[in-house]
Amino acid sequence: MSLRNYSIALSIVIALVLQIMPMPAMADLYRPDWVLLVLSYWALALPNRVNIGVAFFTGLILDILLGTSMGVHSFAMCLCIYVLAANHKRLRNYSVWQQSIIIGIIAALYNLVIFWVQHLITDIYFLLDYLWPVLSSMVIWPWLFWLLRKIRRQLRLN
Amino acid sequence: MNLMFSSGPSLPNRLVLSLLLSVALILFDHKLDGFGTTRVYLNSLVSPLQYLANLPGQMLNASASRFVSHERLFNDNAKLTHDAIVMNGQLQRLIFLQQENDRLRSLLNSPVQDNTRKIVAELMAVDNNPYSHQIVINKGAINSVFEGQPVLDDKGIVGQIMQVSSTNSRVLLIADVTHAIPVRVARNNVRLIASGSGSLDELLIQHVAHSSDLKIGDILLSSGLGNIFPEGYPVATIISIVRDESRPFSQVRAKPIAQLDRLKYLLLLWSERSSEDKQAKEEMVPK
Numbered sequence: 001m002s003l004r005n006y007s008i009a010l011s012i013v014i015a016l017v018l019q020i021m022p023m024p025a026m027a028d029l030y031r032p033d034w035v036l037l038v039l040s041y042w043a044l045a046l047p048n049r050v051n052i053g054v055a056f057f058t059g060l061i062l063d064i065l066l067g068t069s070m071g072v073h074s075f076a077m078c079l080c081i082y083v084l085a086a087n088h089k090r091l092r093n094y095s096v097w098q099q100s101i102i103i104g105i106i107a108a109l110y111n112l113v114i115f116w117v118q119h120l121i122t123d124i125y126f127l128l129d130y131l132w133p134v135l136s137s138m139v140i141w142p143w144l145f146w147l148l149r150k151i152r153r154q155l156r157l158n
Numbered sequence: 159m160n161l162m163f164s165s166g167p168s169l170p171n172r173l174v175l176s177l178l179l180s181v182a183l184i185l186f187d188h189k190l191d192g193f194g195t196t197r198v199y200l201n202s203l204v205s206p207l208q209y210l211a212n213l214p215g216q217m218l219n220a221s222a223s224r225f226v227s228h229e230r231l232f233n234d235n236a237k238l239t240h241d242a243i244v245m246n247g248q249l250q251r252l253i254f255l256q257q258e259n260d261r262l263r264s265l266l267n268s269p270v271q272d273n274t275r276k277i278v279a280e281l282m283a284v285d286n287n288p289y290s291h292q293i294v295i296n297k298g299a300i301n302s303v304f305e306g307q308p309v310l311d312d313k314g315i316v317g318q319i320m321q322v323s324s325t326n327s328r329v330l331l332i333a334d335v336t337h338a339i340p341v342r343v344a345r346n347n348v349r350l351i352a353s354g355s356g357s358l359d360e361l362l363i364q365h366v367a368h369s370s371d372l373k374i375g376d377i378l379l380s381s382g383l384g385n386i387f388p389e390g391y392p393v394a395t396i397i398s399i400v401r402d403e404s405r406p407f408s409q410v411r412a413k414p415i416a417q418l419d420r421l422k423y424l425l426l427l428w429s430e431r432s433s434e435d436k437q438a439k440e441e442m443v444p445k
Binding site: 017074075086124 | 169170172173176177179180181182183184186187188193197200201203204207208210211212214215287288289290292320321328335336356
């Protein structure tokens with residue numbers, strides 16, 4: 001039964017690895033926000049187990065992995081997961097396609113908040129290229145949703 | 159039925175708490191630089207994840223190198239032997255020139271240039287934080303890598319070490335917006351500062367007077383003034399100069415000589431001076 005206990009943690013670790021995996025420079029621009037997607041699924045499905053606390057610590061790990069100032073990713077992650085966890089009952093009833101639009105909005109919020117915080121502490125300027133992950137996250141959401149739901153039902157997580 | 163929160167504060171309270179904590183961390187880390195040595199441990203803690211992420215690429219490389227044809231190895235070998243002979247020939251001359259240079263410098267009473275120790279590091283992962291240009295290399299504190307150490311590739315200066323963990327470290331590239339490097343023009347020793355533009359193939363040269371003698375194609379060498387980069391390594395070539403008299407300075411852009419978008423093997427430099435500094439610092443610490 002150990003897999004059952006660690007499956008959520010394991011899925012987050014896999015998402016972290018996917019987030020930092022080296023990719024060709026051309027595909028790098030379109031990398032979906034894996035960690036945000038996986039956390040979003042768990043926050044919608046099991047908000048009693050994954051909510052702001054998990055989002056905060058995952059965000060900190062992401063900060064260390066990506067070399068940003070500590071707290072940048074955890075700030076954005078907590079904000080997004082709060083929106084999802086607070087509305088999880090309504091969002092669960094949406095179809096997957098409607099959910100993927102919501103996820104797109106959340107991913108846009110995530111990327112813009114990260115940009116904004118980084119902009120406050122260093123002088124970077126905005127490129128529209130930074131919003132490509134929003135589109136790729138929307139495209140990847142339905143598949144990830146089905147995969148994680150299958151895992152959740154198979155292992156009877158609650 | 160599962161209650162959403164069996165214990166602890168409510169959702170909005172949790173949000174406020176964690177956002178405040180995040181802001182405090184950002185201020186503590188960025189403004190006060192409070193994580194100094196803790197960062198080394200934190201980086202070491204997550205480095206298994208980096209190794210894991212690097213694994214597929216490494217396996218691809220390994221399998222690719224297994225299937226190299228005999229003919230290609232033969233050709234490579236012939237080419238490398240040829241290169242080695244040519245370079246050794248140049249090296250003989252270099253030793254002579256270096257000695258002569260040292261002698262002339264001592265005649266002029268100027269300090270003799272330091273020798274440097276080098277090791278080769280390999281690129282581990284390019285990270286995907288789009289707002290800054292950093293790479294991770296596979297040498298860390300156990301190879302006595304230190305913060306602020308210069309990093310080169312086979313063509314020119316790449317950047318400097320930004321964070322060290324025990325087995326790998328993070329390099330800030332010269333093209334990052336937060337990075338600037340003191341340079342001089344190889345042709346006439348005009349001193350300038352080249353700062354990163356945020357795009358990998360461009361550096362901005364700041365505060366250039368309209369009258370300064372610069373030409374397109376001038377090569378910029380590191381000037382060694384910041385005491386971080388050693389003197390005389392190529393940094394960039396000037397690609398455009400806009401002399402608009404209505405602005406206080408002319409706008410000069412340069413292209414890095416190191417190929418920042420296709421790095422693979424990198425050189426880490428230790429100058430004799432920096433190791434002496436380290437010893438001096440260690441001696442200064444009271445025991």
